[in-house]
Amino acid sequence: xxxxxxxxxxxxxxxxxxxxxxxxxxxxxxxxxxxxxxxxxxxxxxxxxxxxxxxxxxxxxxxxxxxxxxxxxxxxxxxxxxxxxxxxxxxxxxxxxxxxxxxxxxxxxxxxxxxxxxxxxxxxxxxxxxxxxxxxxxxxxxxxxxxxxxxxxxxxxxxxxxxxxxxxxxxxxxxxxxxxxxxxxxxxxxxxxxxxxxxxxxxxxxxxxxxxxxxxxxxxxxxxxxxxxxxxxxxxxxxxxxxxxxxxxxxxxxxxxxxxxxxxxxxxxxxxxxxxxxxxxxxxxxxxxxxxxxxxxxxxxxx
Amino acid sequence: xxxxxxxxxxxxxxxxxxxxxxxxxxxxxxxxxxxxxxxxxxxxxxxxxxxxxxxxxxxxxxxxxxxxxxxxxxxxxxxxxxxxxxxxxxxxxxxxxxxxxxxxxxxxxxxxxxxxxxxxxxxxxxxxxxxxxxxxxxxxxxxxxxxxxxxxxxxxxxxxxxxxxxxxxxxxxxxxxxxxxxxxxxxxxxxxxxxxxxxxxxxxxxxxxxxxxxxxxxxxxxxxxxxxxxxxxxxxxxxxxxxxxxxxxxxxxxxxxxxxxxxxxxxxxxxxxxxxxxxxxxxxxxxxxxxxxxxxxxxxxxxxxxxxxxxxxxxxxxxxxxxxxxxxxxxxxxxxxxxxxxxxxxx
Numbered sequence: 001x002x003x004x005x006x007x008x009x010x011x012x013x014x015x016x017x018x019x020x021x022x023x024x025x026x027x028x029x030x031x032x033x034x035x036x037x038x039x040x041x042x043x044x045x046x047x048x049x050x051x052x053x054x055x056x057x058x059x060x061x062x063x064x065x066x067x068x069x070x071x072x073x074x075x076x077x078x079x080x081x082x083x084x085x086x087x088x089x090x091x092x093x094x095x096x097x098x099x100x101x102x103x104x105x106x107x108x109x110x111x112x113x114x115x116x117x118x119x120x121x122x123x124x125x126x127x128x129x130x131x132x133x134x135x136x137x138x139x140x141x142x143x144x145x146x147x148x149x150x151x152x153x154x155x156x157x158x159x160x161x162x163x164x165x166x167x168x169x170x171x172x173x174x175x176x177x178x179x180x181x182x183x184x185x186x187x188x189x190x191x192x193x194x195x196x197x198x199x200x201x202x203x204x205x206x207x208x209x210x211x212x213x214x215x216x217x218x219x220x221x222x223x224x225x226x227x228x229x230x231x232x233x234x235x236x237x238x239x240x241x242x243x244x245x246x247x248x249x250x251x252x253x254x255x256x257x258x259x260x261x262x263x264x265x266x267x268x269x270x271x272x273x274x275x276x277x278x279x280x281x282x283x284x285x286x287x288x289x290x291x292x293x294x295x296x297x298x299x300x301x302x303x
Numbered sequence: 304x305x306x307x308x309x310x311x312x313x314x315x316x317x318x319x320x321x322x323x324x325x326x327x328x329x330x331x332x333x334x335x336x337x338x339x340x341x342x343x344x345x346x347x348x349x350x351x352x353x354x355x356x357x358x359x360x361x362x363x364x365x366x367x368x369x370x371x372x373x374x375x376x377x378x379x380x381x382x383x384x385x386x387x388x389x390x391x392x393x394x395x396x397x398x399x400x401x402x403x404x405x406x407x408x409x410x411x412x413x414x415x416x417x418x419x420x421x422x423x424x425x426x427x428x429x430x431x432x433x434x435x436x437x438x439x440x441x442x443x444x445x446x447x448x449x450x451x452x453x454x455x456x457x458x459x460x461x462x463x464x465x466x467x468x469x470x471x472x473x474x475x476x477x478x479x480x481x482x483x484x485x486x487x488x489x490x491x492x493x494x495x496x497x498x499x500x501x502x503x504x505x506x507x508x509x510x511x512x513x514x515x516x517x518x519x520x521x522x523x524x525x526x527x528x529x530x531x532x533x534x535x536x537x538x539x540x541x542x543x544x545x546x547x548x549x550x551x552x553x554x555x556x557x558x559x560x561x562x563x564x565x566x567x568x569x570x571x572x573x574x575x576x577x578x579x580x581x582x583x584x585x586x587x588x589x590x591x592x593x594x595x596x597x598x599x600x601x602x603x604x605x606x607x608x609x610x611x612x613x614x615x616x617x618x619x620x621x622x623x624x625x626x627x628x629x630x631x632x633x634x635x636x637x638x639x640x641x642x643x644x645x646x647x648x649x650x
Contacts, residue, residue, distance in 0.1 A: 007428070009648040061347040068349060078346060131497060133432035135424040153417045157431050160355035160498035160626070169356045180413065246646035261633045264346030268636040270646045272497050272504055273428055279493045279507045286492070286511035287485030289548070293519060294376035294481075297540040298384050 008274040010243035013124050013251075017139035025143035026192060027251030028201065028209060029217040030117055031224060032263075033091045033236065035208040037115035041075045042066060044203030048188065049074065052173050068264070069118055071170035071183035075200050078263050080114035091233065116254065116263050117209060119200070120145070120166045120185035121240055124248030125271040128158035128167050128184075136182070143214070144187040144251055154180040163247065163269035187251070214251055221253055233257065239265060246270030343637060345629040352499040354626035360411040362619035364404050365491050366521065366612045368438075369514060371400035372488035373522020373545070375445045377538055379481025382474055389538060391452055392530035394477065396522060398449035401442050430493040437490055441483040448477030488518040495622060501563040501632055502625035503618070509556035510618070512548055517611040519545020520583055523590070524607030532595045539590045539600075542607050546587035549614065550580065563631045566621040575617030582610030 005011045014022035045051060054072045059065050062079040069076045122144045129137040129145050136152040137145060147167075158167045159182065167184040170176065188198035196202070201211035210217060218241050228236035235257050243249035246269050260267050345351070355361070378393025409415050422439065426432040451473025454466050462470065492514045496507035503510070523542025527535050553576075557564045567576050589603025625631040639645060 005648075059347075064347075070353075080346070127499065130428040131431065133421050133424070133426060133429045133435060135426065151420070151423075153412055153420050155412060155417075155421075155431060156356040157429070157498075159353050160357075160500050163352060163499040165351050165353040165499075168353055244648040248648070259344060259637075261344045261351075261629070261637065262346065264349060264351060264629075266351050266632055266636055268640050268645050269499075272499055274646075275504075275507060276428060276430075276493075276497055279430075279496050279511075282508055283486075283489040283493045283511040286515040287489035289512070290372075290485045290488055290515040290519060291376070291482075293544050293548075294373075294380055294541060297377075297523075297537040297544065298380040 005248075007130075007276060008125060008248065008271065010248055011124065013126075013139055013143040013248075014141055019139075019141050022141045022143070024213040024215070025251065026187065026212070027122060027143070027214040027217055027253070028119060028187070028198075028211055029221050029253050029255070030119065031208050031210065031221070031255045032114065032116035033224075033228060033233070033255055033257055034206045035077070035115040035117055036206055037063070037077055037079055037113065038205060039066075039077050040203040040205060041117050041200035041209055042073070042077060044199040045075045045185070048191070048199035049186070051183075052176055069120070069164075069166045069184075070168040071178075071181075072172075074119065074183075074185040076118045078114075078116045078118060080116075080258075080262055081111055082114060082258075082262075084108070084110055084112040091228070091231070114257055114262065116256065117200070117204075118254075118263070118265070119252050120187070121164055121247070122185075122187060122251030123271065124243065124250065125273065126247075127161040127163060127271045127273060128182075130271070130273040130276075131157045131161040133157060140187075140189055140192075142187065142189070142192050144189065144192075145184075146186045146189050147182050147184060149178050149181045149183070152181045154182065156182070158182050161272060163266055163271065214253075217253065221255055224255060228255075246274070343630060343633045345633055348629065350627050351629045351632040352501070352626050354623045355498065355500060358411055359616070359619070360407040362616045363612075364407040364411075365495075365514070365615040365619065367400040367404040367407065368491055369488050369518030369611060369615070370521045370525060370608070371397045371404060371445065372441075372484040373518040373541070374400060374525060375441070375448075375477070375480040375484040377522055377526050377541060378448065379477050379484075380537060381534070382477050384537075386530075386534040386537070388531040388534040389526060390477075391456075392526045392535075392538075393522075394445075394449045394452040396525045396529070397445045397480070398453075401445060401449075404438070405442070430490060430497050434487075434490040434494055437483065437486045441480060441487050444476045444483065445480035448473050448480050451476065485515070488515050495618070498622075499632075500622045500626045501635070502560065502566045503622040505560040505563050505635075506556050506618075508559060509552045512552040513556060513614065513618075516545045516547070516549030516552060517583075517614045520549055520586070520607045521545075521611030524586060524604035524611070526604070527590060527600045527607070528604030532597055532600055535600065539594075542590050542604070543587045546583045546590075546607060546610070549583060549611075553580070553614070562635050563621075563625045566624040566628075566631065567617065570620070570624055572617045572619075572621035572624055575613045575620060579610045579613030579617055582606045582613060584610075586610055 062081050064079040126145045134153050136148050140146050156169050170179050170183050197211045201209045225236050239256050240250035240253040374393045374396035378390050381389035421435040451469050454469050489511045492511035495503040519541050523538045526538035586603045586607030593599025
């Protein structure tokens with residue numbers, strides 16, 4: 001279906017893709033303020049989706065050795081080491097009462113952790129889906145974006161098109177049948193059709209990863225940000241929740257405790273197809289100029 | 304009770320920022336640009352967007368596609384204005400370039416069936432799908448015209464039966480090939496621009512003109528080098544015009560791209576772009592002054608082709624460099640946010 005907002009603007013992606021009677025749009029709310037960096041989500045995702053391991057690399061950057069989101073890493077936990085904010089703020093983590101501490105305030109560690117489990121954003125306007133030349137990527141009835149690896153060509157266009165750097169072409173391990181094929185989070189499409197939660201959300205021990213209807217998650221996220229602001233965590237902010245932003249809002253939103261780029265997220269991502277009509281217009285003008293130029297080259301006397 | 308923590312300020316102290324490989328090119332000594340390091344935050348300096356996982360095949364395809372398109376146009380014009388030598392050069396140039404294009408594409412995809420897989424859908428939001436269809440419309444006709452040209456070179460006694468039919472189809476096929484050539488030259492610019500790669504996306508206004516100009520310069524250069532000089536007048540005009548458009552629009556592009564224009568001046572891309580400008584300008588000057596000199600035609604034609612190749616490779620490399628350094632993703636977006644111009648849907 002083609003509408004005024006098909007390339008940019010807020011819309012219901014499943015309905016735009018032609019589904020009638022589609023279920024409510026599903027997504028993630030990742031509350032990084034309660035993420036403890038346990039990587040249960042990374043492991044659960046690999047286990048359920050049969051995602052092979054990455055080549056083991058010691059990167060020497062903090063405790064993050066799973067590198068980035070890529071074809072073999074559909075969930076990625078970022079570890080950000082930074083100066084401590086003093087005094088420490090109670091983020092409302094469940095506890096059995098504060099432990100007695102005899103450590104002087106000045107002797108406490110001078111750094112703190114930010115941890116965040118990143119995932120495919122399942123954009124309302126998904127550049128990867130728009131540019132796929134084979135129709136391998138499709139919009140599911142849940143409003144998510146899924147790759148059909150039996151149709152994917154491995155052309156890699158989606159890789160360059162994603163403004164978040166999520167999707168990638170699988171490079172290894174050798175012998176894996178899906179090497180050379182674009183891979184990313186499916187929001188556990190197979191579990192959703194069976195009425196189950198995605199594996200990462202099911203495995204998360206702190207409810208940092210919450211799964212549900214996007215609308216409801218957005219309300220929950222707003223309430224959580226308000227709560228944190230009341231407690232004095234003024235850096236708490238939502239990311240990806242705005243349906244009028246550059247990608248029409250995302251299916252996966254995040255509560256962050258610092259600027260997005262600190263977590264390796266783009267501060268103001270825009271779906272490239274927003275400018276596509278203009279690009280084709282300019283190409284049309286250039287092509288016409290080329291045709292006229294060629295014709296003019298022959299307007300001169302005979303040889 | 305607790306003070307708000309300073310968002311941006313505290314992030315900057317940790318020094319997560321910095322661009323990997325900023326020291327590259329410092330060995331060049333002379334032309335090191337002394338701009339202050341961009342102040343920005345990133346996650347351990349890792350890229351945000353992913354670079355296109357393409358081999359250099361795609362950069363070569365950008366070049367051969369341009370030569371194929373321009374040659375078809377020249378062949379069509381030569382056919383209509385009765386310049387058999389120029390027509391032959393154009394048609395053979397288009398055939399060679401098309402064959403190399405298909406080889407490059409199939410090599411990048413891995414196997415020929417994957418090209419056919421692209422024909423299962425027509426998708427206007429995918430420049431690669433649109434381009435596949437443009438190529439599928441152009442190539443058979445341009446190929447048919449080239450086949451007619453080759454058959455025409457056979458001894459007269461072989462030119463009978465179906466072969467004669469092929470000869471007759473040469474002109475109409477060649478004209479369809481000429482009309483479908485400009486989209487082939489132009490779409491590759493959209494192909495690159497419709498990505499999150501900073502240097503490619505920010506160039507989308509001018510890149511089609513750069514690529515079309517480059518296609519005219521390269522194909523004009525090919526015809527200058529291979530067609531009889533007496534007939535090559537239009538090829539020289541086409542090449543000079545193309546070179547002028549390419550140089551002018553490349554200049555405009557560099558000033559409108561913003562921060563990512565830097566990638567066109569540094570590293571491997573910088574070398575290629577500088578070479579492309581020198582070669583294109585020298586080739587155009589040779590075409591203007593050399594006129595009907597055989598030697599000068601060959602030299603300046605070759606220079607024009609080399610210049611076009613360097614343009615394509617340079618733009619390709621600049622894109623990869625801009626994707627691999629988070630600076631080019633973060634800084635322009637952060638500046639936009641701080642100006643209060645965050646991209647929003649305007650009703």
